[in-house]
Amino acid sequence: MEPRSFQLLPDAASSIAVQVDSLYAFFVAVSAFFSLLVAFLIIFFAVKYRYRQGFIPAGINEDGHSVGGMVLEIVWSVIPLGISMIMFAWGASIYFTEARPPADATEIFVTGKQWMWKVQHMEGAREINELHVPVNRNIRLTMTSEDAIHDFSVPAFRTKADVLPGRYTTEWFRPIKVGAYHLFCAEYCGTKHSAMGGTVYVLSEADYADWLAKGSGEGSIAEQGQALFNQLGCGNCHPNAINNYNGRAPNLAGIYHTKVVLKDGSVTRVDEAYIRESVMYPQAKLVAGYDDIMPTFQGLVSEEGMIKLIEYVKSLSPRVGSASSAPPQPVTSSATEQKTGRPAVPAGKR
């Protein structure tokens, strides 16, 4: 990225950036008003009521408990309260937009580690310290860390989120301007924290398709996940076809985004966090009706591998809620056939 010249406002390159900038302008206006008001009054009083020999202002010993005083106190409590409730509500509503990815968002996986970002695209492409995304499409990042806490921050998109070890966090944006933007790690993570960054490239649809086509040659994430699934021998216990039950371990087909009943009677939703936990700490939340025979895979599966497995399990379920970029067919043993026919830009997307 070519160094930009001096500027006072960052690029506004995502749909949310425009909203954040208006909110910011509102805050700046309110702050300027109150700062200047207070500054003006102080200077004015300091001059007008400056000490002069023998001069005693009228009513100097009136105290603040007079009726006028009470009214003033109420006025200058209630007005700031009112303004600040607007600040709260406006900020919160933008946050809700930022927090809830649209259902049609393209999912991309990000793994942070000291001190680099590793990115996996659904279609299999991988990159380091760079992120290529198409313009005008909703992008959803699912992120985790291999060590300390990091934070995936793109100021031009006005968004960031911490990236934690041992769990997934989410961030989404809709780039609206083609270009190259800074990617920073914004949560302090050790020696090279300030070097843990890179560039986000927003490409036109066509450029993006070209870029994706270069791919990784390893197949989609779900396919890679299936390979890992087989390699680890998960299938020895877990059935992965519809209506196949063996009593040893839950059937994974169709399980994603359903609710399962646990041994202690409570109910939990099968989401990324639950799948991850079940691989790492199988006994933590055992599904009712199964024995705790599953060994832990802690140390055997990397965070990237974990993402592949999850994506594989998700691919076993009909698309619920999210029409991610990967084709929705379950990757079964016949999945290899589909490999070549993978569309660069998912159908039903435009």
Add this chain to the structure above:
Amino acid sequence: MADHKAHGDGEHHIVPKRIYFIVFAALIVLTWVTAWISTVDLGAMNTVAALSIATFKASLVVLFFMHVFYGTRLTKLIVAAGVFWLILLLFITMIDIWTRTWMGVPGR
């Protein structure tokens, strides 16, 4: 001293010994009750029972062994503040823990 009149503390109220023994007996009995009740399957109520009994026992100790029952308003206020802030710490943090999955978006 501005608000000194209300202080029975200075003349140290002497608590009848009998009270100590009653409280003591209650504490011992409740200890074994709580141990026993934990073996009875009450579902989620097990935890509630354990904590209620513990709170009750603790209150007995604080009120009688520690004389708060006979103490000044200020002492009671300080004790209440301690309990209140403890609850703040626990409860407000739990707001986060309890609602983490509500949104259905990991990490939000």
Add this chain to the structure above:
Amino acid sequence: MITATVPVRTEVNYLNNEHGLKSWLLTGDHKRIAVMYLIVVTVFFFLGGLYAAGIRLELTTPQGDLFDSNTYNKVFTMHGILMIFFFLIPSIPATLGNFLIPLMVGAKDLAFPKINLLSLYIYAVGALFTLFALISGGVDTGWTFYTPFSSSYSNGYVLAVGLGIFINGFSSILTGLNFIVTIHRMRAPGLTWFRLPLFVWGHYATSMIMILGTPVIAVTLFLLVLERGFHIGFFDPAYGGDPVLFQHMFWFYSHPAVYIMILPSMGVISEVISTFSSKKPFGYTFIAFSSVAIAVFGFLVWGHHMFVASQSTYAGLVFSILSYIVAIPSAIKVFNWTATMYNGRVRMNTPMLYAVGFIGLFTIGGLTGLFLASMGLDVHLTDTYFVVAHFHYVMVGGAILGYLAGIHFWWPKMFGVMYPEAPSKVSAWLVFLGFNLTFFPQFILGYMGMPRRYHVYPPEFQVLNVLSSAGASILGIGFLLPAIYLTWSLKYGKPAGPNPWGATTLEWTTSSPPPPDNFAVTPIVTREAYDYSDQEVKDIG
């Protein structure tokens, strides 16, 4: 406030009643303890300032040329730790508070003089641990010690610093405990709650936070030490823990702690504004209760530091709205101070210069806190220089200016001498201008997206960083000056007399410096704290 006795100028004062090192190190006199605190705290301020100079020097260029990354990280961490835990938190309470609270409530000493001395020594032990870590190589976690970085990945002396702060916490707790008991039980006859100076109210609120908050940071650091030192897991996900829980526990203390820093300063400002306007503070009860409100509500907002930390959105909502609620008492204070000047007889002596500087800069700092409390904006602004600018505005522009106002206001009382007026006014202006030049550009940098704790940064941020560094050198000189002329005044300053400013609170009724037992006769109070009707207002400009 008029007392039954007219103070006579005593030749024996707390400074000369006993001699020798031992008479200082083993003293129970709150005034001597305050002076010792003043010395150590000042040392730590300049040490922290030296680190700040290092930061600013390094950041004049986008590349890392002065230090390597590891060193830079240690530099800002030590800067933050020294400034917060060893300077700003004890600064006003342990020096001015210690010195003045017994005087203001008309007592001979704090309730527990030995515990007061103990708290000084605990502080010293904590400081020694930290200095040990600093000399042996420092610590690189940031002052926030986030796990699992601090517990499993940091290569610094986390254990020593963690223990240092843990120990130091007890010093803070004991100070707060002493103040609470003193304010409750040691007030002079007739001194009702609503006759107390606002400085005392501020310290009462501060003490509440010290008592209720500090133990939580202590136990948090204790668990951190267990996890790092003995692999007894609590927070690291590798041990099954939840790193966000650490953040909850850390901020449960550290957010209220920012009010430990600002409330005493606000107390100072209330005194100074009233005295130099020769007018009862406007809305005394509102200022008094707003301090307590800040202390109480300040405990409910800590999660606003964690909006992007994967805290639940719903918890975030609660913390955000409460952050706005807790801003209201601060607003009330700012407006009441301003209104106090209205219709007064305003003198712009050095303490007053600092005080109005405080109001302006605290207002900007506080208002930018509102930006950060807004969830939608904080997502963009958190962990950028906007936050750095915000907290320097409130901590340096607010708390430290208040501290300097207080030092300049009570210096004649503490040491019985006046400092020279001209250099003190120059320094006040240097601090004000240098400060704004240093930290205003950082708001812009922050909105541009420059992350904090960055050793190297993209070149387009350089111009603003150079401005900031330039400001810092002016600021540094502004801070250095008072150290020089105040020390100078100890030997050459003109005698000050008991009440040089025409102030009305109890401490001004005794001689300067005060006698060992503070008052010749225990004062009996019959009036409110601020009654200027029979004060002769003199121009000392």
Add this chain to the structure above:
Amino acid sequence: MDSHGSVAVRHHFASAEQQKDAATIGMWTFLVTEVMFFGGLFLAYFVYRQAYPAAFAAASNKTDVLIGAFNTTVLICSSLTMALAVHYASIGKKNLLVLFLILTLLLGGAFLGVKTIEYHDKWVHHEIPGAHYECDGCADAVHTSLFFSLYFGMTGLHASHMIVGFVILVMLIFQAKKGKFTPEWYTPIEMFGLYWHFVDVVWIFLFPLLYLIDRTKSGGLF
């Protein structure tokens, strides 16, 4: 807290009453900080128990209820003897005061002794979190280990309070023997009593939280 010296009112207090009041408020304020100090650990406990109920139940079942209940009983007895010691101090029965202080000391010592045995047991069974941690028969070793982190954090902090109390108690016994305390001035005894009861209160919560999670399958107490 102000546990020094004599019957005399120290010079900065106006009256003995003010002095005693100050001590009482000071002590209670101190206990509030103690509440918050333990509070951090309780918070961690609740958060993790909520997250990993099964592991916590499994780990808790590895503690010995009988020992726990016995120790609770011991501590409650010591609270009683302490309360009686304060009582006898307030009516000036010096010998009974000393007797009950000694009883308190012995009971406190018994508690610590039992605790040591328990710790030793845990050590032998590799139940101390860290590199050597092992958990027979429990699958979710990571989170049972978390339980034991809390177990040792909480009981360890509690035990360290007991040890501090123990040392102070020894000093008080010597002073009481010398006849230092009178019905007019026995503030140190009273303040120490508050401390001791507080430590008892903490244990009253620790017992059910650590020893009694989901005991329904362990088939009765004995």
